[in-house]
Amino acid sequence: MEVALFPGAPSEDVQGTPPAFRCRPLPGMSGGGCSLGRWREISEVLRKEKCEISILLETKIRGAKTLSRRTPTDWVQLHNLGLCDMARIWVRWNGASWEGEEVFMTDQLVAISFANKGGFRFLLGAVYGHNDRRLREALWQDIIRLSILAVHRHLPLLIMGDFNATLYKGEKLGGRPVPDQILSDFQSCLLQSGLRGLERVGHIWTWHNKAVVSRVACQLDRALENNDWFRLFPSAVAEGLPAGTSDHSPILVRFVESPRWRARPFRYDNSWFLSLGYEETVAGGLCQDVVGTAQFCMVHRLKKTKRAIRDWVRALPRTSLQEEAELRDLQSDLQGDMMSGEMAAREKKMAADVNTLRLQQEISAAQRAKCSWLKDGDRCTKFFYDVIRARQHRNCIQRLLGRDGRLVTDQVAIQEEAVRFYSALYHQTDYPTVFPQLTTKTLITEYGNSLLMAPIRMAEVEEIVMQADASKSPGPDGFSSGFYKRHWGVLKAQVLEAVQEFFETGKLLKELNHTFLTLVPKKEGTTSLADFRPIACCNYLYKIITHLMCRRMEDAMQGLVSWNQAAFIKGRSIAEHSLLAHEMIREFHKPGGMKACVKLDLRKAYDTVNRDFLCHLMGAMGFSETWVDRVRECITSPTFSVLIQGIPYGFFGSSRGLRQGDPLSPYLFTLVMEYFTCLMDIAVHRERIVPIYSRVSPVVSHLIYADDLLVLMRPSMRGMRELAVVMEEFGQLSGLRLNRDKSKVYFNTSCTLKEERVLELGVEKGDLPVKYLGVPLSINYAKDRECQSLVDFAQRRVEGWQAAGLSLDGVLSWFDRLYLLLLCFGSNLLWYLWLLSERLRVYVPSSYGMGGFMPSLGSSSVVLGRREVWVCVL
Template sequence: MKILSWNIRGLGGMEKKKEVRDLVKEKNPWFLCLQETKLGVCDDFLCASLWGNSPHGYSFRPPVGASGGLLILWDVVEVEVWFSVSFNHVLMLHGRFVKSNETFYLFNVYAPCETNAKQALWGSLTGQLQLLSGQEICVCGDFNAVRADERLSVRHNVRNPDMIPFNQFIEDNCLVDIPLCGRQFTWYKGDGRSMSRLDRFLLSEDWCLTWPNSVQTAHLRGISDHCPLMLSVDEEDWGPRPLRMLKCWQDIPGYKQFVISKWNALQVEGWGGFVLKEKLKLIKSALKQWHTFHSMNVPGKIASLKERLAELDSKGEDDELIVEEVDELHSTTSDIHSLSHMNTSICWQQSRLQWLWEGDANTQYFHSVLANRRRRNSLSSIMVDGVRVEGVLPLRQAVFSHFSFHFRARGIERPTVDGLQFGTLSVTEGGSLVKPFTVEEVKAAVWDCDSYKSPGPDGINFGFMKEFWNELQVDIMKFISEFHRNGKLTRGINSTFIALIPKVDSPQKLNDFRPISLVGSVYKILSKVLANRLRLVIGSVIGEAQSAFVKDRQILDGILIVNEVVDEARKCKKELLLFKVDFEKAYDSVEWDYLDTVMQKMSFPFLWRKWIKECVGTAIASVLVNGSPTDEFPMERGLRQGDPLSPFLFLLAAEGLNVMMRAMVQSNFFTGYSIGSVSPKVVSHLQFADDTLLLGSWANVRALRAVLVLFEAVSGLKVNFNKSMLVGVNIAESWLAEAAAVLGCVVGKVPFVYLGLAIGGNPRRLAFWDPVLSRIKAKLSGWKSRFLSYGGRLILLKSVLTSLPVYALSFFKAPSGKEFGGLGVRQLREFNVALLGKWCWRLLVDRGGLWYRVLVARYGEVAGRLVAGGRRDSQWWRVVAKIRDGDHGSGGSRLFELSEHQTSTVAAMYRLGWEEGGTAWRWRQSLTAWELEMLPECRTLLVDIILQPNIADLWRWRHDPGGGYTVKSAYLRLTTRDHHEVDTMSTLLWHPQVPVKVSVLAWRLLRNRLPTKDNLAVRNIIPLDFQLCASGCGGLENAHHLFLSCPVFPHYGAWLELGLVCLQLSRILYRNILFSLLAQQEWGAPDVCSCSLFGYVVFG
């Protein structure tokens, strides 16, 4: 299936007609949709000149005035068109594809340029599309609107007013904008500066489910200033796909016994690594055959069973079934249920959704997610050296050549790091790295891995490892122990699949993909064990400027430091230069000899270095091209993203830059920024893995470039100066432009993005939160709700709010917690306070980091407490200090405000004496009567305290059993309503063993939120006189009538065979709904059984 869409910009000239004819001849489409034909009439002769002599049909809409005009031609051999309809700016066809018999609706659109006319078009199109919900719909053409700023040329920095209405139109109609292949833009003005993406195909989710491999490609433009677009279905055979172990196998009777018996029967001799690899290979081969019989083509098996069920039903209508047929009827129904559950589980696993389980979405939702992910990651064409590469073999060869060269050693003689002073491990720390491996740490490494994520070349996931640990343990420990002794890996254990993940919406080149390595399960166990050991000691050799993957350091540390530096520079009118470094393919570029030299300088044991050299140096890889691997090639440099060891090894490599910068500062070749005035702290650079920010004086520019070039020469990490950014605070723009020219980088301005957050922005302005709001809207796409139950939608909402906790707090009206009648969605204001409260805790217990010393340098410290309240305090510090000082103990903030000892410790108050008459109680003014009443309460809290001089004081967070601060406990403290007793109904309603969709149904029923006719009438969805029950009983339809008092209800119960369903429902589920409904006064015990079961079957 191929659909061509093109804004031809006038079809009157012979050149245009010839160009269209040549394109049709080359692409052989089923449909040709032309916009802006500017033709008043269209006849058979014109269409034949465009399509050729083959049989075709056409539909035409003339232009309005001098512009517009729409034409659709189609191949009558492939397509049967039933009718066409046209209205302003739209030409629509309805018909079917002859071979597949699938129906379709095709809309050809040419949108006007005027904003008001465009919005009117979106409204009329929405009216048509919503009447066709659930159909296969394709909307194509020139929409004269863009979806986002990045769709415009970078030279267009003016916000497009048509963007929001166009995006809303797509969202309202649940349309899918699939990625564009071929180029980024579709319209070019011709001046080399103005370009945008005005043309596109928009597909309904049902179209995407029917043709999940739909691809949208932009082709070369000629006379027209628009590029022709083609929608096609990728039906190429990209090669065999590796077998993936399925979670649903665990539910198939006999699976566990089959694996155990096969494993115990395997006899393989050799080294431990070879034995384990071969056994897993053999068990995988056996499981492949077992899978063919038990779990392959589940949808086809369901269809066959349904056909047999229909035959039995038909026979039962004419004659009474015999006993064997009745048994077959029951077994067939049971098999359909089991296979349907299996199919849902398979689709869930393939969709790779971590936040949603099978019970809260239907199979179509998982199919939609899977199809959307495959579209996003698919590779149908790519640009290589300016030439477009298409087709299976050329693409596979291009991918192989690119990545085999990318990971090839450059063979350059590099400078050494002999003169640099690195941190070193102690003898004890080095010994902890190479001590014998234990079963406990190996098992902990296995259980720390996700059970069902994509496996590597061996096809074994960790769900299999965990389930059959008793059988695999001996062979795994033999492999691990032998590696400890000889430091060698058997060939094949270190094989890797490289998955290509797009970094942009419409990738055009192979550099637009991020190579993520899927390592084998056996190697991953070893790598995870080594990474867990390295994690414990790496803080001893990594400088304080690095905040990634080191214990007690966080990503927000660097954000806090740079935010304080920029804030002080702006408020104190101090000059500040920031250089945001962009490393080109950082992980992929690390030279192994350099890494080994760094570990040697850091006093890593020789045996450890031998292990690491084996782990990184024996890797071989193949690239997955649309799910099928290419030929293998050896990796000669780089660290694999996806290997548990890689993040920590990269820190060791990146430490070279930290050491160089420190040496430059000590030698006065680089001047960092000095924050604070009394006891200033110099900050010269910050790192989070490869995200590097250099800070200092404007005189540093040439030294800055020199140190980065030197680091590149030493380590292999190449700085991409074209994508790096120079930002100045209180520095003339002319000088910044000159400095940027020296560095070869771009000039940025405050606020700028560092580690995903805007530095120097104003969080009180709505525009500050635009990036977060955009991400939330993307996660809450309209099409998702169509395939999700209410429980699934609730989990989706919670997932988004959990992963994106910091955003515009006014975005949602905060609901109540579950126990207070709500749905348990987080109250964002309180959650934000709980997150910021973690800083208050760290100010007390974590004072060894660079971030704390920066705060002390800027604000000062009195009696171990940072000073707050200055007029130049940053917005962040004002908020945190207010949380810290907001509620001063149980004695009340009023007494604290009047005390003359606000900075005193408990020990100091004890020595002064807090008994009646003691000198600890000194006030700024006389206390009122109600203030005097608060004083005994404070004394009561303090009277039992016993000071022990020989024992160090510790801070404890009393709202958590462990004594340490947690965001969860703080949030519960902020949201718990002590005066409200949580009843049993809420506990049962939201019991964890009850499917969320069932709990949501009960919640909606009890809150009168079901779409009964009385509720629909209140919302003006139906007329007030349309509220009678659909059963024809004459009563008004509301929840109570529908579930309890309607006289037709018992017949529905018999039809649904509720007695059979009751036996299948879990006791907890039944008790959940039972007690929930009993808690409501209008629901009596006799009513509960029928309505709860009915609701579960119909709505659950």
């Protein structure tokens, strides 16, 4: 039996804290009742959570009198006992706080319209799906019907319960794979209804069979929301609670209160230039006299400009809504005096002002949404704001595991925990500072060094600025590349002087290299800081300097970095790397002895690099001492603050690591990984590690793409021990330690004594296919279930609200981007495209209109309202 709990009613107005919705599975009832202990468990949950609305599923109660006896006197109930032998769905709510009205009812769905005393209204759908797929077809149609009703009534909609179906292949562990038709039915329902799942946290596997062996787990229970609900409550999450004695886990749909408002850092808005007085305000700040070094003068002029812009923004006139209202009133007055030239002139001016304000709104929303793939000319302000809300919700940290393992929800404690964690992460005292003489395969030439240290030209700097993406996030000073591009005529002399000063003196102003750390979750619902990716937001003036350094290193990197590495090297591509990995794995099924593929994972790769070793390695590669000093200044001088809910906290330095977000970091990390290649080549040369040979490819002992390592070797005992020695030596010098929990070894069928060989390396044994660079590597061509993760990835990107917020041109732009992304996956490309062509469906409102294309190879089905057309993507 399942119980859904809705505690904490919202306040009298819509702006108040909304209710929290909870779904609690309990042991099943039999006949006309249940044990006293089970009802006590229900009552305890209701009391603890202060529930206002509750839903019980699969009660197995046959009599209406039994239901009435177990409903509190001041509560109201609604059940579907009249449509089935036993009450499959039983909804109860506090009549003193809520008024409920039945919308419609079936044996699988009960739809209710709720309203509180403050006038807040919403639609609730309680679902308990049939086990039979054919019977569930009626449920999908009922959900679509309810979503259309919510749109017509302009009401937020929440649907929750046990759907007895999964949405993606990855939502089931163990047992037989979920049939494709079940997935397709559920996905089509959500796409047509415009619904999306709430973000899940906690226990996401909501059902399991309680078996000791042959365990099966699924994500059957979930909560869905429509766009109106998402816009009203963007912070809502579905939290899974421990299952207790039931085979279902509780689902808690929690409404997290937004933290108290606090002034956020200044951020330049690309739309400001359209407002009156902007140019004069900026010019007054940038042209002020400041005495000091070039970097000091540049930074302090920006500070003065920031203060001037803030004062100017506070005095900006009305919003577009106010302007539109005044325009409508004026046009109504004009109807009474159509020949008035004065009123016609005012109308023309006000219409122009309204169009300008609308354009400002769209530019600002596009900048915050960061949808660089969406082309100009498609007015998608609604889509942009949906993306902004989704990103803010995804990156909002409302709970964390503290150092003692307890869950922290207080915002002050979260801030302190984040600052403590990253301050410790970027500090290390036990790294070696004295290194042996390093041997590298190639050295940079004197001519190469001369190119690195060549004088800085204005053309180089200007090209970097003009090619920058204006929607990128700014650094702590708040000025993005869009500001530099807009005012390049005034700024270029000052910027060139500051950049030249760094290359001449090798010193960076501390304030210039301050960094905000934005924490991006690696997976949904994470509460551990180790599962967040710290992205560095650097000041754009610093980025100009490092972009210049990267451009000058590009040519040198091609000769210094072995062909085993493909990331960040000019002329090398992920497509070639992926294709080579596929071909090597396919050698596993051919005769020729034992073969193994070792996938190595590095723990916190960028964040733990030994900077002293990096500088020592660059010296061994032949980089001039002057250039190494410039690099050392860039990577050792930054200070950090951590952004929590967009507000910076803490201030600390660092002694190790490279910043993810610094343009220079990928190139420097590639140099560090080159030393791993040197160690591997030495081991292969001494025949301690024997690589896998193939007739169609060169000798490959390992492949590296950024921090993704794939070692292909003969798994002899000696070879496995030598690989462990190589990883240990590499980790001690570079700081990049092996993450044994995420590293695995994959053997071919001819390999014997697999367990003993795994023990030599100290990692776990895995089963093919292995996922590398996001694509499954299989001995044969990838099977349907192995490619399903890519289809699920594409399907999630066009779910409900995302597709509904785009025009058809926007959807087509997204398809272009998706298929270009898949082009890099080599030999399995046609299979991936076929899967997407067969299964990926995008639903767009019929109001957009569109003539149909004829079906063709590589086409994707797009449904416009009730009409299906085909969009050719090849």
